[in-house]
Amino acid sequence: MSPLEPFGARLRRAMDERGPLCVGIDPHASLLAEWGLNDDVAGLERFSRTVVEAVADRVAVLKPQSAFFERFGSRGVAVLEKSVEEARAAGALVVMDAKRGDIGSTMAAYAESFLRKDAPLFSDALTVSPYLGYDSLRPAVDLARESGAGLFVLALTSNPEGAEVQHAVRPDGRTVGATVLAHLARENAGQEPLGSFGAVVGATLGDLSSYDLDINGPLLAPGIGAQGATPAGLPAVFGPAVRNVVPNVSRGVLRHGPDVAALRDAADRFAAEIRAAVAAV
Numbered sequence: 608m609s610p611l612e613p614f615g616a617r618l619r620r621a622m623d624e625r626g627p628l629c630v631g632i633d634p635h636a637s638l639l640a641e642w643g644l645n646d647d648v649a650g651l652e653r654f655s656r657t658v659v660e661a662v663a664d665r666v667a668v669l670k671p672q673s674a675f676f677e678r679f680g681s682r683g684v685a686v687l688e689k690s691v692e693e694a695r696a697a698g699a700l701v702v703m704d705a706k707r708g709d710i711g712s713t714m715a716a717y718a719e720s721f722l723r724k725d726a727p728l729f730s731d732a733l734t735v736s737p738y739l740g741y742d743s744l745r746p747a748v749d750l751a752r753e754s755g756a757g758l759f760v761l762a763l764t765s766n767p768e769g770a771e772v773q774h775a776v777r778p779d780g781r782t783v784g785a786t787v788l789a790h791l792a793r794e795n796a797g798q799e800p801l802g803s804f805g806a807v808v809g810a811t812l813g814d815l816s817s818y819d820l821d822i823n824g825p826l827l828a829p830g831i832g833a834q835g836a837t838p839a840g841l842p843a844v845f846g847p848a849v850r851n852v853v854p855n856v857s858r859g860v861l862r863h864g865p866d867v868a869a870l871r872d873a874a875d876r877f878a879a880e881i882r883a884a885v886a887a888v
């Protein structure tokens with residue numbers, strides 16, 4: 608099977624054409640209830656289909672949160688497969704938010720599940736955890752390169768608890784989060800127009816000027832909306848790296864459903880606010 612064009616190049620083009628917004632597909636039980644749906648596989652399917660119908664033809668990236676599908680076992684995973692297929696068919700890139708991480712030999716199997724081009728859950732990119740050591744991710748890096756897929760590696764997460772690990776200072780004086788960013792800069796060296804190996808960096812974190820965010824790769828930035836960060840605040844957090852930021856909004860958009868037009872309007876409003884904030888830098 609022929610490889611895709613590298614993820615970084617596909618993402619850069621999608622961001623330029625559609626704007627950088629990433630909408631999450633997070634079917635929380637509470638959202639299913641608010642949408643008048645049952646907390647079952649039929650409700651899950653209706654929810655995901657509606658989000659894809661509403662925004663997959665207009666945003667650069669959709670990010671299904673695998674946990675909310677896995678909750679329903681194999682039938683939930685079947686809905687996830689279908690959602691990925693439909694979102695990609697509508698022109699959105701799909702970042703599978705599954706946050707996988709394990710010893711290298713097991714990581715290879717996770718990579719096969721999400722990054723092998725003919726895998727049922729193949730996604731344009733996968734979120735992964737480097738906290739078993741960055742090089743445990745090597746099988747995923749290698750397979751992503753081979754397939755034309757990408758990774759988003761947890762570097763500085765949006766939750767306050769992340770700091771005890773990610774801000775910890777190593778014997779060489781660098782923080783753990785900074786070390787993850789440095790690894791990613793090496794993966795992306797020389798790649799144009801953008802490398803395929805991104806970092807997850809929360810939009811909630813305040814001024815990050817003490818970190819080198821210039822990794823020549825995308826920065827997936829969750830935390831806007833329900834977690835309190837705003838599009839207008841992005842430049843203050845990311846500085847000049849804001850051009851490579853893919854801001855994620857999940858509940859902030861999803862709470863406007865189930866009406867398709869209302870979901871679209873909400874996504875369009877976030878997209879416009881993000882565009883204005885980035886243009887001002």
Ligand SMILES: O=c1ccn([C@@H]2O[C@H](COP(=O)(O)O)[C@@H](O)[C@H]2O)c(=O)[nH]1
Pocket residue numbers: 631633672704763764765766807808809829830831832833834855856857858859
């Ligand atoms: O640091 C991180 C990494 C991932 N997430 C995920 O992003 C969305 C955020 O959802 P909201 O409803 O917009 O808060 C969710 O899927 C998280 O698991 C994150 O929030 N922070």
